[in-house]
Amino acid sequence: xxxxxxxxxxxxxxxxxxxxxxxxxxxxxxxxxxxxxxxxxxxxxxxxxxxxxxxxxxxxxxxxxxxxxxxxxxxxxxxxxxxxxxxxxxxxxxxxxxxxxxxxxxxxxxxxxxxxxxxxxxxxxxxxxxxxxxxxxxxxxxxxxxxxxxxxxxxxxxxxxxxxxxxxxxxxxxxxxxxxxxxxxxxxxxxxxxxxxxxxxxxxxxxxxxxxxxxxxxxxxxxxxxxx
Amino acid sequence: xxxxxxxxxxxxxxxxxxxxxxxxxxxxxxxxxxxxxxxxxxxxxxxxxxxxxxxxxxxxxxxxxxxxxxxxxxxxxxxxxxxxxxxxxxxxxxxxxxxxxxxxxxxxxxxxxxxxxxxxxxxxxxxxxxxxxxxxxxxxxxxxxxxxxxxxxxxxxxxxxxxxxxxxxxxxxxxxxxxxxxxxxxxxxxxxxxxxxxxxxxxxxxxxxxxxxxxxxxxxxxxxxxxxxxxxxxxxxxxx
Numbered sequence: 001x002x003x004x005x006x007x008x009x010x011x012x013x014x015x016x017x018x019x020x021x022x023x024x025x026x027x028x029x030x031x032x033x034x035x036x037x038x039x040x041x042x043x044x045x046x047x048x049x050x051x052x053x054x055x056x057x058x059x060x061x062x063x064x065x066x067x068x069x070x071x072x073x074x075x076x077x078x079x080x081x082x083x084x085x086x087x088x089x090x091x092x093x094x095x096x097x098x099x100x101x102x103x104x105x106x107x108x109x110x111x112x113x114x115x116x117x118x119x120x121x122x123x124x125x126x127x128x129x130x131x132x133x134x135x136x137x138x139x140x141x142x143x144x145x146x147x148x149x150x151x152x153x154x155x156x157x158x159x160x161x162x163x164x165x166x167x168x169x170x171x172x173x174x175x176x177x178x179x180x181x182x183x184x185x186x187x188x189x190x191x192x193x194x195x196x197x198x199x200x201x202x203x204x205x206x207x208x209x210x211x212x213x214x215x216x217x218x219x220x221x222x223x224x225x226x227x228x
Numbered sequence: 229x230x231x232x233x234x235x236x237x238x239x240x241x242x243x244x245x246x247x248x249x250x251x252x253x254x255x256x257x258x259x260x261x262x263x264x265x266x267x268x269x270x271x272x273x274x275x276x277x278x279x280x281x282x283x284x285x286x287x288x289x290x291x292x293x294x295x296x297x298x299x300x301x302x303x304x305x306x307x308x309x310x311x312x313x314x315x316x317x318x319x320x321x322x323x324x325x326x327x328x329x330x331x332x333x334x335x336x337x338x339x340x341x342x343x344x345x346x347x348x349x350x351x352x353x354x355x356x357x358x359x360x361x362x363x364x365x366x367x368x369x370x371x372x373x374x375x376x377x378x379x380x381x382x383x384x385x386x387x388x389x390x391x392x393x394x395x396x397x398x399x400x401x402x403x404x405x406x407x408x409x410x411x412x413x414x415x416x417x418x419x420x421x422x423x424x425x426x427x428x429x430x431x432x433x434x435x436x437x438x439x440x441x442x443x444x445x446x447x448x449x450x451x452x453x454x455x456x457x458x459x460x461x462x463x464x465x466x467x468x
Contacts (some may be wrong), residue, residue, distance in 0.1 A: 020249035022289065022372075024365050025338070030345045034357060044352075051349045056453045056467040060339040060410060069450045079391035103457060105451045130259055132282055137268070139278060143263045149250040187464030191457050193428060196417045197436035199346075203410040204440065206339070212400060220408040222398050224415015 003040050008162040011076040015042060016156035018072050029053035029075030029105065033096055036076060040083035045094050050075060050080045051100040052192060055199040056106065059179055060206035069115060077165045078105020084170040091177045099188035100176060102170035102195070110228025119157045123150055136217040230302055232271055232380065241268040244296060246290050256286035264296055266291055287322035288329020292460065294371045295321045297379020299388040324330060324390045328399060336365070336402035343409040347368045350416060394461070402403065 010032070018027035025031055033050020037043035057071050082101035091097050130146055133139045180188075207217040247260035262278050269277045280303075287295055298321055302314050341364040348356030380385055389395075435456070440451055454462045 002300065005323045009347075011381070020442050022245045022368060023347070024343060024345055024368070027243075028342060030342065031357070031361060034349075034354070043354075049350050051346060054342065054346055055389045056449050058339075060311065060335065060406070070271070074450075103454065105349040106454050109450055111448055118437075124252040127250050127259060128254045131388075131424055132262065132278055143259065143266050146259050147246055147250045147263045151246060164310055168326070183465050186467075187461035188457075190464055191360050192422070192433055193421070193462035194435040194456065194460070195453060197416060197439055198453060200414050200432070200436040201449075203414045205435075205443075206335075206410065210403075213281050216407035217411035217414070220411020220413075221415040221418075222411075223411045224417075225419050228412070228416045228417075228419060 003080075004163070005074060005095065006039060006155050007036055007080045007083075008159045010039070011072055011162040012155040012159040014076065015072045015154050016151055018156050023072075027072045027075070029057065029071055029078065031077035032072070032075040036079040036083055042083040042086045043087055045082045045098055045101075046208040048098045049078045050106065051096050052098070052195050053078050053105045053109075055196050056102075057109070058199050060202055066179055068113070068133045069106070069109030070161075072110060073112030073115075073161050073165065074105045074109025076162055077108035077169055078102055080162070080166045081105070081169040081173050084166070085173050085177065088170070089177070092178065093177060093185055095189050096185045097173060097176055098182055099192050100169075100173040100218060102167040102192065103175065108161075108165045108169070111165065115161055118159070119153070126150075130212070140168075152165055197219065209210065212226075231273070232268055232300060234377075236268050236350070237376050238373070240264050240300070241293055243267050244289075244293050244372070244376075247292050257282050257287045257289070258282060261285045261292075261296065263297070269302055272300070277303055277369075277370060280314060281318070285318065285322060287326040287463055290333055290368060291325040291329040291375060292295060292322075294378035294379040294386065295325055297376040297381075298383055299379075301380050301383035305388070306424070311407055315366075316395050320387050321390075324387055328390060328395060332402055336399070336406040337367070340406040340409045343406075343413040344354060346413055347416065350420070443450065 003118075014027040014035075015031055015199075016022050016178045026035070029050040030045070031050075034043070034089045037046030037050075040046070053071075053075055057069060057074070059068065078101045082097055084090055085097050086094070125153070127146060127150060131140060132144070203217060207213045241264075243264040244260070245265075247257050247264065250259035250263070251257055252259070262281055265278060265281055281299070295318065299314065299318055302317060341360050345357055345360045348354070348360060378389075382389055418429060418432065421432045439449070439452060443449060444464070
């Protein structure tokens with residue numbers, strides 16, 4: 001569990017990128033899983049978990065402001081669970097651990113979205129009360145405090161969520177992995193196998209209504225099926 | 229003669245990287261905009277510059293430097309048409325670029341980068357994952373740097389620059405590229421599942437049809453994925 005704090009800190013930085021910064025893609029699960037996997041030395045299973053989470057959360061052309069799962073907390077908790085369990089127990093049933101990582105990632109993403117909504121409204125209330133002072137120097141200082149304070153609030157909120165969720169997820173996964181029967185492990189594997197269907201739906205929904213992109217998507221699909 | 233040097237524009241641009249940090253429902257990105265304009269306010273030497281920009285501001289964060297460049301030019305020229313007009317310019321440019329930016333980023337570049345990242349992971353090509361991230365961010369940061377310079381050079385003429393057919397052609401091209409990438413990913417997923425057997429492909433397509441139907445009825449993808457988890461366990465228990 002020595003990796004818990006660095007993982008939580010990474011979540012804070014990724015939240016800064018996603019909700020305060022320029023959205024460099026690092027907060028997307030496929031990238032956050034790579035960072036956490038590289039940090040803990042469990043790259044391949046972490047990436048498997050991040051990839052599946054990415055399929056479920058893949059959105060194309062969603063308008064800004066649409067409510068989405070908290071992909072930062074979800075991605076970090078999902079990949080973090082896989083890495084912590086693998087490092088602690090060296091569990092041979094990697095597919096089951098990855099499946100549990102995905103489950104926890106999805107749960108954390110939903111939980112995180114609720115928490116972010118609540119903490120977000122607290123943060124917004126402070127920002128809405130912001131008044132620009134007449135004095136230039138004071139105005140400049142207050143603006144810096146408002147922006148930096150708001151960014152730090154997001155970072156701390158995200159770190160705390162990960163510190164709460166990740167140990168719970170890792171402990172539950174460890175306990176389940178020790179007791180899992182072959183048929184339940186097969187169920188988890190089956191579940192992971194069908195989750196890419198979410199990506200198929202995201203692609204279909206994004207392009208089926210507009211003729212020109214749909215043509216390109218069909219060409220890409222044909223190349224993917226026949227040549228890759 | 230421009231009063232703002234490239235260094236001043238770079239400082240404003242750096243602050244614009246955190247435009248979203250102080251996002252709130254009433255004024256949206258207005259505090260972030262004030263924070264960015266604050267970096268150049270003294271150089272422009274205009275009285276009460278910040279007070280004129282406390283109203284609502286909302287645009288695509290990646291294209292915001294273009295709007296801000298335009299605002300800086302207008303403020304520098306003295307906003308001869310009065311403070312109401314700079315506000316109108318700001319809203320017009322912000323709306324035009326919000327729509328174009330959402331199509332370009334949420335509908336094209338971001339999904340394209342993500343599908344390429346997924347393809348890299350599927351093929352265990354980690355250098356590809358890194359390359360996607362570097363390319364995406366280079367394009368983003370260079371675009372932001374050029375954007376503020378472009379807006380600053382155009383000033384009032386900015387809105388017309390984004391309403392012509394050429395922009396629409398660019399957007400359509402980017403969207404076509406994203407569709408090609410997304411199609412590739414979808415094709416590869418079907419291809420990979422076919423390697424596991426015909427039943428896997430049939431299951432994948434069947435589950436996709438179910439997801440399509442249920443998400444159309446308002447169920448969200450993550451909740452549906454979680455609901456499928458116990459179902460998969462039950463199926464595994466029943467199968468020999």
